[in-house]
Amino acid sequence: MKSILIIGACLWCLHSCNPSAEPAAEKETGLERPSPYPAQADIDTSLTYLMGHFDPSQHEAFVLVDTLHADRPGLFLRRDTYTAFKSMYEAAAKEGIQFTIRSATRNFEYQKGIWERKWSGTTKLEGGTDATTMADYRERALAILRYSSMPGSSRHHWGTDIDLNSFSNAYFETGQGKQEYDWLVEHGPSFGFCQPYTAKGKARPEGYEEEKWHWSYYPVSAILTEAARSKFREDRVEGFSGSETAARIRILERYILGINSECLVKH
Numbered sequence: 154m155k156s157i158l159i160i161g162a163c164l165w166c167l168h169s170c171n172p173s174a175e176p177a178a179e180k181e182t183g184l185e186r187p188s189p190y191p192a193q194a195d196i197d198t199s200l201t202y203l204m205g206h207f208d209p210s211q212h213e214a215f216v217l218v219d220t221l222h223a224d225r226p227g228l229f230l231r232r233d234t235y236t237a238f239k240s241m242y243e244a245a246a247k248e249g250i251q252f253t254i255r256s257a258t259r260n261f262e263y264q265k266g267i268w269e270r271k272w273s274g275t276t277k278l279e280g281g282t283d284a285t286t287m288a289d290y291r292e293r294a295l296a297i298l299r300y301s302s303m304p305g306s307s308r309h310h311w312g313t314d315i316d317l318n319s320f321s322n323a324y325f326e327t328g329q330g331k332q333e334y335d336w337l338v339e340h341g342p343s344f345g346f347c348q349p350y351t352a353k354g355k356a357r358p359e360g361y362e363e364e365k366w367h368w369s370y371y372p373v374s375a376i377l378t379e380a381a382r383s384k385f386r387e388d389r390v391e392g393f394s395g396s397e398t399a400a401r402i403r404i405l406e407r408y409i410l411g412i413n414s415e416c417l418v419k420h
């Protein structure tokens with residue numbers, strides 16, 4: 154009995170005590186880990202962070218995006234995400250593929266502006282629809298949610314998500330746009346990028362419509378998604394028109410978690 158225990162302990166140690174073995178967290182998540190891979194302890198998973206209640210220009214984890222990589226000055230990303238993006242940008246450029254960041258970090262206040270312009274009809278929805286024609290607030294919120302997040306629930310709060318080149322799926326379906334999209338699908342994951350909003354269907358029945366332009370640095374965003382799964386509170390979604398519909402719509406389950414499983418921590 155004693156010898157069995159000793160052999161068992163040694164076998165356990167071979168798997169668990171070898172300092173050169175992969176960290177346990179890596180085995181648990183099954184994620185590909187681009188280097189440098191941030192330690193989970195370095196990632197702020199507070200509800201304040203998850204809901205975008207901070208100024209990225211003042212946050213130590215964030216850096217300004219160079220206008221070489223963006224369509225305008227003043228965009229911010231997490232440092233880890235931007236480092237990974239620059240590696241991907243360089244690799245793509247060698248194959249004649251050019252990426253331009255059209256949108257990066259948007260905090261709660263920024264997202265509130267987008268949402269309320271749509272809510273009030275100042276910005277029309279796709280197809281020219283005026284949201285104010287929808288008297289039922291839940292229906293109005295759902296119409297906006299086809300492509301825009303409720304403030305407090307956007308992945309763009311996290312500094313891990315970027316919109317590239319064009320806000321049109323059609324652009325990415327022919328010619329140069331298709332080359333860019335095909336490159337991202339093939340090579341994006343090796344730099345840590347996944348497409349959270351893939352085509353709706355059996356694998357992704359709920360959430361936002363497909364967005365071929367939106368890519369996420371999943372070594373960090375998968376951890377933030379798990380944090381949102383356990384910490385996000387729909388009753389804390391407040392401070393903008395229509396926020397009271399968040400719980401009825403089930404924002405957490407359908408929108409925050411309604412993403413491509415390739416962007417999730419694998420259990």
Ligand SMILES: [Zn+2]
Pocket residue numbers: 256309314315316366367
């Ligand atoms: Zn986006």
